[in-house]
Structure formats: C-alpha cells, structure tokens
Amino acid sequence: AQTVTQSQPEMSVQEAETVTLSCTYDTSENNYYLFWYKQPPSRQMILVIRQEAYKQQNATENRFSVNFQKAAKSFSLKISDSQLGDTAMYFCALSWSNAGKSTFGDGTTLTVKP
Amino acid sequence: GAGVSQSPSNKVTEKGKDVELRCDPISGHTALYWYRQSLGQGLEFLIYFQGNSAPDKSGLPSDRFSAERTGGSVSTLTIQRTQQEDSAVYLCASSPRGGRTEAFFGQGTRLTVV
Numbered sequence: 001a002q003t004v005t006q007s008q009p010e011m012s013v014q015e016a017e018t019v020t021l022s023c024t025y026d027t028s029e030n031n032y033y034l035f036w037y038k039q040p041p042s043r044q045m046i047l048v049i050r051q052e053a054y055k056q057q058n059a060t061e062n063r064f065s066v067n068f069q070k071a072a073k074s075f076s077l078k079i080s081d082s083q084l085g086d087t088a089m090y091f092c093a094l095s096w097s098n099a100g101k102s103t104f105g106d107g108t109t110l111t112v113k114p
Numbered sequence: 115g116a117g118v119s120q121s122p123s124n125k126v127t128e129k130g131k132d133v134e135l136r137c138d139p140i141s142g143h144t145a146l147y148w149y150r151q152s153l154g155q156g157l158e159f160l161i162y163f164q165g166n167s168a169p170d171k172s173g174l175p176s177d178r179f180s181a182e183r184t185g186g187s188v189s190t191l192t193i194q195r196t197q198q199e200d201s202a203v204y205l206c207a208s209s210p211r212g213g214r215t216e217a218f219f220g221q222g223t224r225l226t227v228v
Contacts, residue, residue: 033214043203045219091156095213101147101170102217106156 002027004094006105013082014113021077021108023092032096034075040088051075082112120206120220127196127227135191135223139208146189147217148181149205157205163189164212196227
C-alpha cells in the first residue's frame, strides 16, 4: 500500500519569508513520482512541482523547490519569498508508472500574512 | 479544450434523489480520475479510467455510486438515492499518460444533499 503523510495541518508565514512544508511517504515501488499541488480558495487544483524518484537532483520552479530524501522517504516543499497569493492548501501526492491514481496527503493549509 | 471542465459547478439536491456529475477532460488525455473532497479535507480517490475502461474503481464508496466514460472523453459520475454524507466537492482530473504525469483538475462540483 502507498501512503502519504503531511504532518502539518496548518502553517503560517510572513510575506517575503521562507516556509517549508513537510511530506513523508511510503511505497514499495522503485519507479515513482512525487508532486506538490496547490489548491487556493477558488478550488482549482494546480501543479506546483514534480519530482521523478530516479532523479537525484531536487526539482526547482522559481520560488518553489523540494528537498527530496529518497532513503528517508521525505519530500518537503520550500517556498521562498512568500507572497500573499501563495495562501492555499498544499497537497503532496505520490504515483507510479503503472498506476492510474495518485495517493494524496491530507493537505497543509498555508496562510501568508502581510 | 483549454482545461478540464466540470458541470454543474454547484448542485443542491434532496435526499433520495439521483444526481449526475459531468466531466469534460482535456482533449487527448487518456487517463481520467474522480476524487471526492469533504470540506477542508484531503482527496479521496473514487475511480480511474484509462480510455473507456475503469481498471481501478476501488474507491467507489457504495453501489449507489457509478461512473462511465464514453468515446475516451466525457465522463459521468452518477450517485443514486443520495444521502447527506454524499455532500462534498467532487473533483475530476485528467492526465496524458496516467501516473507518470501531472493531473489537470477541474474546478469541481459542490454537491449539497438536503
């Protein structure tokens, strides 16, 4: 069975500061993929960043980067220079090559304060 | 189309009535997913389509729930004899190649059973 755990239900950060959201997972697959999705109050879920498990290099997308620790099965998201528009619920997700569905964590609600 | 389209965006129904939720995926996406999200909670997987077939429908909560996909495109999720516990946001997503690629989500249908 595949599981994804987000241990921080809620977090807050001051505008322009850096915040890290935690995610741990468990899978018996060797070839898998990890994602962070953002769901703002408008409800539209969008991809933030994607990491392929066979790649050692951490993925980066502008202000968003991950710290992927394969041995520890950890996949945290770092948001630098936080902006008010980053306020949203963030979901960590896991899938693998032969699977259809992704397994999602319970989410972390992030509030960026002015 | 430009993105995943779901209709209706909101649905209020009386307990015991049947409802149909529609999802129009991105053209060319072979994989289609239905998830359910209760207020402020994570995503609960319902069913996965690859083309018109459903290799994984393990998440359907009861036999009151069914889904179909026709022409490798539009999908309909049907809930019969709705119950108050069915109230949630129903999210549809599609992806080009299943688990290896990101899922593109619709804005969801908020179902309220009164």
